[in-house]
Amino acid sequence: MRRNIILLFTALLAFNLSFAQNKFESVMNSKKLGVSYKNVKSKDKEDFYQQYFWLTKVDELQAYPHLKEIKPRVLYSFVKEIMPQIPTKTLTKENKKFRDDAELSLDQYFKNKDWTNPVMALNLLTYVDPQNEKYFSVVKPESVVTMLPKKLYSFTSENQKTQEQKIYYMWIDEDEYKIVDIVPDPKKNEVFYSELKTILPNYSFPNFVPESARMGDKKVKSDADYYYITAFQVGNDNIVYKTLSFEDYIFVRYKKDGGPWTDVEHRDKKY
Structure with a gap:
């Protein structure tokens, strides 16, 4: 199985907690976000459902005992890195229709607070990745390593379609979470x-x-x-x-x- 260390150290991939890229990024609890559905405006649902999806993935990782000591924000950053948001404006007409249909279904589940329904989970996945082409990569829980507590972590993602693996490294510098490359860049070194x-x-x-x-x-x-x-x-x-x-x-x-x-x-x- 081929392993590649992804070459990333760029400000475009770094994000500061004081600057929210997603309107709901400050909410780090899926249940808390779910109950706020009644106050969500129609134009904000894309960010809302995307954030809820990311948080459910964080919940799945936190279910593993060896990851309980890692802050949710760190796991959240891992998930966002390998499953970036897919804006509606980039979708084809057909995929926009898939997203619209999924939204109608999700609206009913969230109105009824039926968040554990497996059909809801399928609709949520259809909503965030209607083309079913982007979200093949998953974080392997057993691969998350605390290299330096509260400072440096590594995690491996695996593409379920190609079985390709990539190793990422996250550096926490005060309030900034940065994906970094721990192999020196020859041009700079x-x-x-x-x-x-x-x-x-x-x-x-x-x-x-x-x-x-x-x-x-x-x-x-x-x-x-x-x-x-x-x-x-x-x-x-x-x-x-x-x-x-x-x-x-x-x-x-x-x-x-x-x-x-x-x-x-x-x-x-x-x-």
């Missing part, structure tokens, strides 16, 4: 790759979640805010590298031919 090629000329980043991630030394002010990443080891070589912003990276340590860890940076303190 020429020094990093120059050192790596000199020391380990045949090294390539494995397409697996790293072995570990940790913060820098709190006792050293210049190091405390760095994120240290130990790559997943394949074979006898491995590396440790660090970053402040998941954009610019510094090569820190390496292990060659099964030997001991050796520092790349010349300084007194060992990492």
Whole structure:
């Protein structure tokens, strides 16, 4: 099965909690959103049903014991990333008709507060993806990994149609949730790759979640805010590298031919 680490680090994919892209994004509880249906205007139903769909997916993930400690907002961000909203204006005439029909059905279920009806769930899926072509990817609950509590998470999505998997990494920087790439971009990290090629000329980043991630030394002010990443080891070589912003990276340590860890940076303190 092919695994690809998605290459993403862009402000377009980052969102700040103070700026709601969906009119109902501030509501993070599906039941609370459901009971507010009676106050929803017709022009806002597209955002309303989309948000409700995302929240039901969050509810499904939270049902897994090992994910209970992860904030709903983090799981919500995962779901939104792999299931982006499909605006009505982008649909074909036929698919707009599917959405309209699904909305009529959903209106009745929500008026009657019949949120657990399996037929309602099918209509909801038809509404958010009337073309039945976009929402093949699902978050694999067992793949959600807390790399650094409240700071860094990884999760894998699987396309149920092609079985292709993608690994995403989410960095939480204060109130911002950003999908980041933990593999240094060669165009922005020429020094990093120059050192790596000199020391380990045949090294390539494995397409697996790293072995570990940790913060820098709190006792050293210049190091405390760095994120240290130990790559997943394949074979006898491995590396440790660090970053402040998941954009610019510094090569820190390496292990060659099964030997001991050796520092790349010349300084007194060992990492």
